[in-house]
Amino acid sequence: MNSKHQYVELNDGHFIPRLGFGTYKLQEVPNSKTTEATEIAIEAGYHHIDCAYVYQVEEEVGLAIRRKIIDGTVKREDIFYTSKLWSTFHRPELVQSCLERSLRKLHFDYVDLYLIHLPISMKAMEKCKDAGLAKSIGVSNFNRRQLEMILNKPGLRYKPVCNQVECHVYHNQRKLLDFCKSKDIVLVAFGALGTQREKRWVDPSSPVLLDDPVLGTLAKKHKRSPALIALRYQLQRGVVVLAQSLKESEIKENIQVFDFQLTDEDMIELDGLNRNFRYLLIKSMVNHPNYPFADEY
Incomplete structure (x- = not known):
């Protein structure tokens, strides 16, 4: 995974691998499965590992990465690790302590990317970058208006390098993607293969994305799986x-x-x-003034 075309340059000069391995899991799945899967992913060539404080598997993911460092598969600097600040730590004085808690679980000195999991203040995040605890900082689940509020904030020293949002062929985020590109912010897609298995957050009657006939037809044409077609679509959009x-x-x-x-x-057919x-509506936040999904994009 070292060839140049598989990385995207962020607006702060760091590089993010274009394909990442997501480590969120269903509650009923034992945490040990995450360690196992992360080790398999690193052995297969994934160098971008995406996790978060609220996933409650950072210890297991950290263990997998350390094992692969010890056995010589990778070095720490080969791994691009993302963590996220959860909503219970938004008070500025709690932000760095949440990151430090993640670092202790991981046994790391720093994360490569630290995201605000849901829309909130950026100032305390900048301090994490200044302290060397996060190489890059970004946001997640922000809409255009919320991004603009950050970008127009007086005294902003580091603009977010990315915005991680739900993005797949049923919700391709075209307008948000164009806006992010215009501001040199990378769009990172989660849920690219659909997330209908997550019963706590997603309506079980939601369509099964990978069963879509268009994905199926293109999969046959290219002799690939529907999942690979859905992932390739995103890469070709940047x-x-x-x-x-x-x-x-x-x-x-x-x-x-x-x-x-x-x-x-x-690509036109998939567009x-x-x-x-959206599979993920975060309904518990609907009445919050910062609820991100009320706007068009």
């Missing part, structure tokens, strides 16, 4: 994409996303699947 699985076969398959190309006609459909 999006950094997270692939999430606990199955060894899927983890190894998803990294083959760099081995083929979709045609312009394929046509957009229906502005």
Whole structure:
């Protein structure tokens, strides 16, 4: 995974791998599965590992990374590790302590990217970068208006390097992507393969994204899986994409996303699947003044 085209330069000069391994898991899945899956992912060639304080698996992910460092598969500097600040730590004096708590669980000196998990203040995040605890800082689940509020803030020293949002063929975030590109902010896609298995947050009657007939037809055409078509679509739009699985076969398959190309006609067909459909609505936040999904984008 060292060839140049598989990285995107961030606006602060650091580089983020274009394909990441997502470590969120369902509650009923034992945490040890995350360690196992993360080790498989690193062995398969993933160097971008996406996690968060609220996933409650940072110890397990840190263990997997350390094991792969000890056995010589990777060095710490080969790994691009993302963590996220959860909503219970938004008071400025708590921000750095949340990051330090994550670092203790991971046994790391720093994270490569630290994100605000849901829309809130940026100032205390800048201090984490100043302290060397985070190489880059960014946001997650921010809409255009909330991004503009940060970018227009007097005294802003580090603009967010990325905005991690739900993004897939049913919700391709075209307008938000164009806006982020215009501001030199990388869009990072989670849920690129659909997230309908997460019963706590997602309506079980939601459409199963990977069963979409257009994805199926293109999968046959390219002799790939529907998941690879969905991931490749994002890469060709200039999006950094997270692939999430606990199955060894899927983890190894998803990294083959760099081995083929979709045609312009394929991309137009996939663009046509957009229906502005979100799997993850975070309904508990609907009445919050910073609820991000009330705006068009």
